[in-house]
Amino acid sequence: MTQVSLPRQLFFALAAETPVVVLAGQAYLCDGVEPSADRLLFDGQPYGLVPLARLSELEELYAQAFAAELQLYRFHCLQGDIAQMQQLFAEEQVVRFLRTRMIPLVRAMRRWRGLPEQEPLVAEAPNDEMPEPTSLLTDMQLLGSGLLTMVLGEDALILDDKVYHLTIHAREEQCDPLIYFQGRLYCSSLSSCRFLWEVEEQFNQLLSATLRAVTEAQAVARCFQELQRRREHLYALGRYQEDGLLYLYRDDHAGIVRFEESWWVYLEVPEFVLMDYNEPGAFYHFGQTRVGVPLSFNWGTGQVDFQPPAQVLTPGYEHPYTGDGSDRTICMGSYDWSWRSGRSVEEAIYQYLLDARVTLLRGYHPYNRNTPRRKLEAMPHRRISWERVQQLNLPVTNSP
Numbered sequence: 001m002t003q004v005s006l007p008r009q010l011f012f013a014l015a016a017e018t019p020v021v022v023l024a025g026q027a028y029l030c031d032g033v034e035p036s037a038d039r040l041l042f043d044g045q046p047y048g049l050v051p052l053a054r055l056s057e058l059e060e061l062y063a064q065a066f067a068a069e070l071q072l073y074r075f076h077c078l079q080g081d082i083a084q085m086q087q088l089f090a091e092e093q094v095v096r097f098l099r100t101r102m103i104p105l106v107r108a109m110r111r112w113r114g115l116p117e118q119e120p121l122v123a124e125a126p127n128d129e130m131p132e133p134t135s136l137l138t139d140m141q142l143l144g145s146g147l148l149t150m151v152l153g154e155d156a157l158i159l160d161d162k163v164y165h166l167t168i169h170a171r172e173e174q175c176d177p178l179i180y181f182q183g184r185l186y187c188s189s190l191s192s193c194r195f196l197w198e199v200e201e202q203f204n205q206l207l208s209a210t211l212r213a214v215t216e217a218q219a220v221a222r223c224f225q226e227l228q229r230r231r232e233h234l235y236a237l238g239r240y241q242e243d244g245l246l247y248l249y250r251d252d253h254a255g256i257v258r259f260e261e262s263w264w265v266y267l268e269v270p271e272f273v274l275m276d277y278n279e280p281g282a283f284y285h286f287g288q289t290r291v292g293v294p295l296s297f298n299w300g301t302g303q304v305d306f307q308p309p310a311q312v313l314t315p316g317y318e319h320p321y322t323g324d325g326s327d328r329t330i331c332m333g334s335y336d337w338s339w340r341s342g343r344s345v346e347e348a349i350y351q352y353l354l355d356a357r358v359t360l361l362r363g364y365h366p367y368n369r370n371t372p373r374r375k376l377e378a379m380p381h382r383r384i385s386w387e388r389v390q391q392l393n394l395p396v397t398n399s400p
Helices: 010-015 055-065 067-077 079-112 147-152 196-235 345-362 386-392
Strands: 020-023 026-031 039-042 045-054 156-159 162-169 178-181 184-195 246-250 254-259 262-269 272-275 283-286 289-298 303-306
Touching (some): 010 020, 020 162, 020 178, 045 055, 067 196, 079 196, 079 262, 079 289, 079 303, 147 196, 156 184, 283 386, 289 345
Antiparallel strands (some): 020 156, 026 045, 039 045, 156 162, 162 184, 272 283, 289 303
């Protein structure tokens, strides 16, 4: 994110051009007009004191004139929280897609494939709208904050790019410059002299710290509350199941689950047996799993899409096309995506997962040009007798 600087307090630009006197928090310009009783005496020349504004008023004018710039600066103080809001917004778009497009397709495809009607284990939540985001930054609360007084003091003289602290004397001193104001004599303290740029730098540091403090105390708190509110609303749409996972939808054929910080669409893969075509009569048993893909929101296109390759959702699941279980991705070879043209995202997700499911169930055969990562013979612990296959009534899914 581009670095954002604070707008300059114009008081310092003015003070760099003309002498300024600050007395009791009121700023005066030193002018060559006919001096009155209140005057600056410098190099034997008297200068009139023309009221400018109180320091608090100058701060108010600054906050009003640069409200947009100061809000932008505060916005950049919220980078981490804004990133969380963006992440949550993206997740909301994914959930909206899943509820309005993916779940209806899954249920329709279930009917189309002739699967028996079933009440979903987790039904989709009511189609209420996501809460609209509220403003993270309230109105500026910087007006009259006293920062100029803090860096300049109640009584000061700004002359020739230097800032002097003023002290009151009972009688006229041999010092230059002198300030006569309301019957009092003010002398500049040479020991307190600072360069104007140093004072301005101190002001900017205090202003930055103040803005950050206001942001942390107010805006970040509101941002956190907003995040919590929206996250709670989002997760209330799903249901936790016995496995501890959060589901938006689930039946015995397909489902939508929050897994590894993403929402996944998956298809169930039942327990099955593969036959080793290199050794007649050799059978290998594989447990139930799921094939799925995570979904994400693309900020460039403003659309939801899925992220291949398909994966098994069971950790350590070994199979000829997943390998030894250290990698959950399903090897599908040089997958041909030409069929996707003209299909919706939800249709593409469903068809792709069907193909991944078929790869596990029926892909292990001698005519498949997609070379498996492991041979069945490399998994002797999965070998099972034909009698046991019949006893468990398991399907041999790659039989000719």
